[in-house]
Amino acid sequence: AQRVTQPEKLLSVFKGAPVELKCNYSYSGSPELFWYVQYSRQRLQLLLRHISRESIKGFTADLNKGETSFHLKKPFAQEEDSAMYYCALKGRDKLSFGAGTTVTVRA
Amino acid sequence: EAGVAQSPRYKIIEKRQSVAFWCNPISGHATLYWYQQILGQGPKLLIQFQNNGVVDDSQLPKDRFSAERLKGVDSTLKIQPAKLEDSAVYLCASSLDPSANYGYTFGSGTRLTVV
Numbered sequence: 065a066q067r068v069t070q071p072e073k074l075l076s077v078f079k080g081a082p083v084e085l086k087c088n089y090s091y092s093g094s095p096e097l098f099w100y101v102q103y104s105r106q107r108l109q110l111l112l113r114h115i116s117r118e119s120i121k122g123f124t125a126d127l128n129k130g131e132t133s134f135h136l137k138k139p140f141a142q143e144e145d146s147a148m149y150y151c152a153l154k155g156r157d158k159l160s161f162g163a164g165t166t167v168t169v170r171a
Numbered sequence: 172e173a174g175v176a177q178s179p180r181y182k183i184i185e186k187r188q189s190v191a192f193w194c195n196p197i198s199g200h201a202t203l204y205w206y207q208q209i210l211g212q213g214p215k216l217l218i219q220f221q222n223n224g225v226v227d228d229s230q231l232p233k234d235r236f237s238a239e240r241l242k243g244v245d246s247t248l249k250i251q252p253a254k255l256e257d258s259a260v261y262l263c264a265s266s267l268d269p270s271a272n273y274g275y276t277f278g279s280g281t282r283l284t285v286v
Contacts, residue, residue, distance in 0.1 A: 161213030
C-alpha cells in the first residue's frame with residue numbers, strides 16, 4: 065500500500081519569511097515523489113519532481129528515505145505563492161495524493 | 172500543446188439522477204486517469220486507462236460508477252444513480268508514459284453538486 069500524509073491543512077506565513085510544507089509517505093518500493101500546486105481558479109499543475117532535483121519558483125524538496133519525507137521549502141515566501149499544495153507519490157504507475165496544505169502568504 | 176479538456180465545468184443534479192462527464196486528453200497520451208476530489212481532501216484515483224484498456228479500477232464504486240475510453244482517446248465517466256456523497260470535483264488527467272517519471276497533466280475538472 066502507498067500513503068501520503070500532509071500533517072498541516074493550513075499554513076500562514078508573512079511575505080519574505082521561510083515556508084516549509086511537510087510531507088511523509090509510506091511505500092514498500094522505491095518511491096517517486098512530486099509536489100503539485102493549485103492556484104486560485106486554476107487547474108492542478110506539477111510544481112516539481114524529486115528525481116529532477118530542481119528548484120522551481122524558488123521551491124526545493126529533498127527526498128529523505130530514512131525519514132520517509134519529502135518536505136517542500138522556500139526561503140522567502142511571496143504573495144503569489146498563496147495556493148493549495150499537494151504532495152504525491154507514484155508507485156506501480158499509480159499516483160496517490162496527500163490531503164493538501166493551503167498556504168496563505170500575508171503582506 | 173492543448174491541455175486536457177473536460178466538460179461540463181459545473182453540474183448540479185438531484186440524488187438518484189444520472190450524470191456523465193467527458194474528457195479529452197492531450198494528443199498522444201496513452202494513459203488517462205479519473206480522480207475524485209472531495210472538498211478538503213486530496214484527489215483519489217477512480218480509474219486508470221492505458222489506451223482503451225482498464226489498468227486499475229480498484230477504487231471505482233462499480234455499483235454506480237462506470238467509465239469507458241472507446242478508441243483510446245476520449246473518455247466518459249458516468250454516475251448512475253448519484254448520491255449526495257458523490258458531490259466532488261472530478262478530475263481527468265493524462266500521461267505520456269506512466270512507467271517513466273513524468274508528471275500528469277490535469278484538466279480543470281467538473282464540479283458536481285448532488286442535492
